[in-house]
Amino acid sequence: MMVSFTPRRRKPSMTKPSIPVGIIFSQHGPYQAMGCEIFKSAMMAVDEINDQAEFDFSIIPHVRDPRGIVSEYHTACDDLIRNVGVEHIVGCYTSASRKQVLPIVERTDRLLWHPARYEGFECSDNVIYVGASPNHNVLPLVRYVLDNLSREIFCVGSNYVWSWETNRVTRELATAAGGRIIAERLLELGESAVGHMVDEIVRRRPPVVFNTLVGSSSYAFIRAFHAATTAAGLDIPMLSCSLCEPELKIVGPASAGCITSSAYFESIRLPENRAFVARWKARYGEDSSPSVDGQSAYVSVYLLARALQRAGTSNIGEVRRAAAGLRYNSPQGPVWIDGGNNHCVLTPRLAVSNADGQFDIFWEADAPVKPDPYLTQLDVAVTPARDGASSGAPHLRVVK
Amino acid sequence: MSKPSSFSLRGRKALVAIKDERDASIVKRQFERLGIDIVASELCAVADGHPDVALIDDEFLPLASPAQRAALGQCPVIALLGTETPSRLKLVLELDPASFLVKPLRSAGIYAALVVAFEKSERTNELKQQVLKLEQRLRSRRIVLAAVLQVMHARALTEPAAFAFIRRAAMEQRKTIEEISAEITMKGYRPRAG
Numbered sequence: 306m307m308v309s310f311t312p313r314r315r316k317p318s319m320t321k322p323s324i325p326v327g328i329i330f331s332q333h334g335p336y337q338a339m340g341c342e343i344f345k346s347a348m349m350a351v352d353e354i355n356d357q358a359e360f361d362f363s364i365i366p367h368v369r370d371p372r373g374i375v376s377e378y379h380t381a382c383d384d385l386i387r388n389v390g391v392e393h394i395v396g397c398y399t400s401a402s403r404k405q406v407l408p409i410v411e412r413t414d415r416l417l418w419h420p421a422r423y424e425g426f427e428c429s430d431n432v433i434y435v436g437a438s439p440n441h442n443v444l445p446l447v448r449y450v451l452d453n454l455s456r457e458i459f460c461v462g463s464n465y466v467w468s469w470e471t472n473r474v475t476r477e478l479a480t481a482a483g484g485r486i487i488a489e490r491l492l493e494l495g496e497s498a499v500g501h502m503v504d505e506i507v508r509r510r511p512p513v514v515f516n517t518l519v520g521s522s523s524y525a526f527i528r529a530f531h532a533a534t535t536a537a538g539l540d541i542p543m544l545s546c547s548l549c550e551p552e553l554k555i556v557g558p559a560s561a562g563c564i565t566s567s568a569y570f571e572s573i574r575l576p577e578n579r580a581f582v583a584r585w586k587a588r589y590g591e592d593s594s595p596s597v598d599g600q601s602a603y604v605s606v607y608l609l610a611r612a613l614q615r616a617g618t619s620n621i622g623e624v625r626r627a628a629a630g631l632r633y634n635s636p637q638g639p640v641w642i643d644g645g646n647n648h649c650v651l652t653p654r655l656a657v658s659n660a661d662g663q664f665d666i667f668w669e670a671d672a673p674v675k676p677d678p679y680l681t682q683l684d685v686a687v688t689p690a691r692d693g694a695s696s697g698a699p700h701l702r703v704v705k
Numbered sequence: 706m707s708k709p710s711s712f713s714l715r716g717r718k719a720l721v722a723i724k725d726e727r728d729a730s731i732v733k734r735q736f737e738r739l740g741i742d743i744v745a746s747e748l749c750a751v752a753d754g755h756p757d758v759a760l761i762d763d764e765f766l767p768l769a770s771p772a773q774r775a776a777l778g779q780c781p782v783i784a785l786l787g788t789e790t791p792s793r794l795k796l797v798l799e800l801d802p803a804s805f806l807v808k809p810l811r812s813a814g815i816y817a818a819l820v821v822a823f824e825k826s827e828r829t830n831e832l833k834q835q836v837l838k839l840e841q842r843l844r845s846r847r848i849v850l851a852a853v854l855q856v857m858h859a860r861a862l863t864e865p866a867a868f869a870f871i872r873r874a875a876m877e878q879r880k881t882i883e884e885i886s887a888e889i890t891m892k893g894y895r896p897r898a899g
Contacts, residue, residue, distance in 0.1 A: 430734075683713055
């Protein structure tokens with residue numbers, strides 16, 4: 306159902322045209338905690354946009370909850386397109402769910418606005434990838450570790466594409482730097498029996514542990530890891546590309562000290578972020594925190610709305626063209642879509658989680674970084690500096 | 706020396722012969738994302754040598770001339786299939802494709818087809834080298850046998866002892882058994898006992 310409108314020509318007395326938008330996030334099921342956070346952020350953006358006079362339309366959200374069941378994403382998407390007539394869908398958290406939706410949006414020529422960071426190696430004309438690409442999250446973290454902490458890394462992860470690919474990149478970089486992956490231990494999704502992995506870590510005492518476990522598996526691991534290493538008197542840094550503030554609250558004090566790579570932290574000191582966090586807390590409670598993927602869902606809805614406004618129509622070809630290069634000063638800083646690959650240009654950051662359930666940012670890129678979903682610019686031979694020369698790896702720098 | 710990631714295709718040169726404009730534009734866009742240069746858009750000789758990979762639409766099959774086949778050199782071929790009928794597949798197989806894609810094309814699948822094609826081509830080339838080496842050795846077995854017989858007669862040795870004698874001589878002189886055997890048979894050379 307294509308909706309056209311003429312930006313800036315509407316008289317105040319006229320009713321704004323409505324644009325139906327599908328919202329697909331799992332608010333129940335195995336990753337409901339994160340799904341709810343993302344959903345809440347998307348709805349906050351929808352309400353804000355509908356209250357703003359600068360937009361010549363209203364977004365009518367059509368919400369679907371696939372409950373974490375992969376096949377339900379296909380059903381929900383099919384229903385939204387066939388029965389509601391949406392052209393734009395904001396949704397999907399896991400890569401498995403995105404892959405379910407992809408064939409339908411491509412066949413029917415719709416546009417999926419995908420907020421979550423992912424492992425890369427995909428580039429559909431019918432998806433706008435708003436989350437971080439692998440060169441935004443995995444590369445800065447691994448380069449930092451190789452340069453500053455260790456060239457030997459112990460990997461724990463979920464038996465899932467996110468861990469497989471993250472570990473593959475880590476292995477290539479570590480090997481090229483003369484290091485190695487000490488071990489790669491994977492758990493089935495949702496599995497929380499982490500004792501054997503923690504026992505092995507305490508026995509082998511690796512210099513650093515890279516945690517790519519997701520959801521409840523990760524929470525169980527972080528608690529057990531903290532208890533076991535504390536009891537053994539070990540101080541082993543943990544790394545993550547996915548940990549976020551709501552998860553720090555779920556895990557509790559054991560989550561402190563995790564070195565995390567992300568484009569968004571609640572502690573970013575930008576006026577746009579301070580205002581965003583204030584609005585978030587006013588709406589969802591002083592004790593709650595937005596997450597990186599939630600903030601990205603918020604950004605996704607805003608990027609969609611701004612592209613709709615620029616295009617003057619909901620037609621996906623025109624909206625996609627309008628979105629390319631359209632800069633938005635978001636809570637995480639300036640972002641825009643790279644028209645060449647439909648991925649987001651954004652600013653990578655590194656931080657350490659603290660005992661207050663927040664992150665202390667210690668590094669950020671000097672400027673927003675172009676997305677490289679296929680890692681075509683990755684040169685594994687660019688090893689950490691050994692002679693003081695710059696390697697392009699992030700060095701410790703306090704960001705205030 | 707700088708070495709790209711084994712899964713990075715940046716800087717590779719491609720010959721792309723695709724009939725349908727939509728399919729061609731999808732390949733062009735995806736190649737730009739991957740950093741691959743399209744050096745020819747039809748089946749013709751490439752100005753500076755051979756391409757690294759060729760995407761050939763099955764609508765161009767069979768290749769019209771030996772010159773078209775020559776344009777591909779030894780590069781891996783990715784066949785674009787419009788139909789799965791045996792008659793068409795037979796023509797495609799004559800190209801000895803390293804990978805294939807099914808039309809109409811989507812951006813998904815192109816990267817995987819390229820990685821599979823390059824990997825398969827590399828492994829095939831290694832196998833070919835191995836086969837060549839083995840064929841060479843097989844041909845020289847006759848010479849080794851002749852040398853063994855000569856040493857057996859000259860030194861009154863059994864066949865295993867004569868072979869051990871030749872092998873020891875080859876090791877001492879840092880030559881292959883085939884090389885030392887050729888010297889024994891052709892020049893009448895008799896290596897000293899170790």
